[in-house]
Amino acid sequence: MIYVVLFFLAFSLFLYVLLGGADFGAGIVELFSSKENQQITKKTIYRVMGPIWEANHIWIIIVMVILWVAFPVYFNIIMISLHIPLTLILIGITLRGVSFIFRHYDAVVDESQKIYNGLFRFSSVFTPLLLGMTFGGVISGSIILPEHLSQYNFGEVYIASWFNVFSLLTGIFFSALCAFLSATLLIGEADEAHEKIYRRKSAIATIVVVLSGSILIIYGYVNDFVFIKDFIQNPYSISLIGASALVLIPLWIHIRKGHKILSRFYAGLQVVMIIAAAMIAHFPYVLITKQGELSLLEGVAPDSVIRVLGVSLIVGGLVILPGLFHLLKSFKMIKVLEP
């Protein structure tokens, strides 16, 4: 049953990165657009994301619940040492959620739209950056285990654990991934005149992804980060990264030919491969602390809990996935939407 739970953990994480990530990325693309294009992007995002927008962000709650139910020791350590970035993420999620809804559901359209838009774009950059930084913190080896807290000062425990160059680079890399996903998604949705904009954005995002990813790996290697060292020595991770680089070729071909579904599929596949490469690199020792590596399976919940969780997840999945699929399918073709 633990494998069912691990599967759903990975599955939810992937979907959050794909759907939530594309959603964050949309805000990033909007931020880096010219004034006139911002309006077009805003409308396109609403058309594409609107109906599934709510569902996109529930994946993170599922991830949290699986973590605390099945892996309470991990959850405990992360919640203590990464308190600050997680709180900042919450602010980001809150601002983003409400500004998205406010700008589309405010009965009067006036100057206040400027504030909603500003908040939406700002939090769309801020939140994935911090999500990436938090993950960077988990693998950077700067987290201090709760039983050793008393030997360190506040800055070492609660700030240095996530506010460091390595984490920041991870954050930038993750944000670039989001922007890449979103720009590629938007290509298929825009009309011909504007398709070009998103093609360019997608190309730029690809370059940023490759650049920031390379810098991250070089920086990690030069500075002896355990995660990076193991990452480049892990045959699976390296093959996955290689494969995701190769997929760029079919992706470009399909973008050029205007194959909407296929180009999305390849973009999604790439991101999944990159995330999978990162997860496999050090599995199950995902958490790397100052006191050494900690297996995800250490302090795992008792069998009785895992069994019930596994069954709940399967049942939940059977209810949710067909519904979600139907939702995606129902609204994909709709061109004009009115709330």
Added chain:
Amino acid sequence: MENLDAARLQMAFTLAFHIIFACIGMVMPFFMVVSHYKWLKTRNKIYLTLTKSWQKGVAIFFVTGAVSGTALSFELGLLWPEFMKHAGPIIGMPFSLEGAAFFVEAIALGFYLYGWNKLNERFHWITGVIIGISGVASGILVVSANGWMNAPSGFDYINGEFLNIDPVAAFLNPAWFTQALHMILAAFTATGFAVGGVHAYQIYKKRNVALHKKAFKIAVTFGAIAAILQPISGDISAKDIAQRQPVKLAAMEAHYDTEKGAPLYIGGIVNEETQEVKYKIAIPKALSFLSFGDFDAEVKGLNDFPKDTHPPVAITHYAFQTMVGLGTILLIAGIIFLLSYKKKHWMDTKKYWLLFILLAPAGFIALEAGWVVTEVGRQPWIIYNIMKTKDAVTPMPGMIYSFYMYLFLYTILAVVVTWLMQRQIKVLNKTSVEL
């Protein structure tokens, strides 16, 4: 301020905020689908306008509830890491099912909001019903997790370790049903009267009366029925607490000394130092009867329990009085509303509408007060008789700044949502005049 108090303040504040939005997001879909149903049946355009206007409200409240709920799912771990480390696996079942129910709700909401003129009319309406049902399911599941904190079960506690965990028994803990029933009825009462109050104000101001009257009737019908049923649920809860958490009952009643045939105190000023309750009205033997169904039953007083397990008595007592007092007033208002179906001329008086305007916040005040009773009344425990709140709090210092941040963020959010609703109503009044 101590870290523990700051963490408790933050938890209390964010929960209090979330509860309002979650309740409205959970109950309003029912109003919306009733109005939608009437539109499909009668093809009266007013119902269509009303449905669409309520749906915007649902969307705004749902999102605010969803983001503050996401924040809470993090806060449980951020503020109480030791609690979650042990309790997380035990109460995982209601939380994982809640995740699923919430998901269903979000999917149904996607269909509903974007489905006008695109989906089959009947299917579209059903997706609205699903929003409501899955919202209520979420509510029940979350309350069940809270019930476990009051009635910990489904494990053996041996030498400070939680062994032989049975998640199903923890889910179906002895408090889940009484608490969930009380909360669902409270949510319907509070939302019914709050929404009704907003529409009553529009009628009072003679704006678009035809529409607002229809809205008022739908909302307050739900509220009135729930308010009338609530005392039954309250009675079940009181008898349950008398058995399981006698110290909480004693604090609710500010009852210090154990006695047979205990009187029920109404109102009064509590002095925790001298253990006196001044200026109260005492109804002889009523507490014994209400707690145990026997006028001469023995009710345990606070002094029968060690002092370090007493909850804050005054706060619990006042909150309880507030809840019961407002609940009673809403019950009477509910009866008045139902009678006005017969006595139609009541609705022509200004007094009638004024009553419901004044009662708009009453349900939510009662609901928050009820949660103060449950939560403050459980102190000093986070898991009743097992783990103290002070042992669960995060070691991170400076929680007060985190509290200020949430205070600032949520206050602004509340102001903006209120302002948006008011804009919504203004536009609604304008558009329907043109109809």
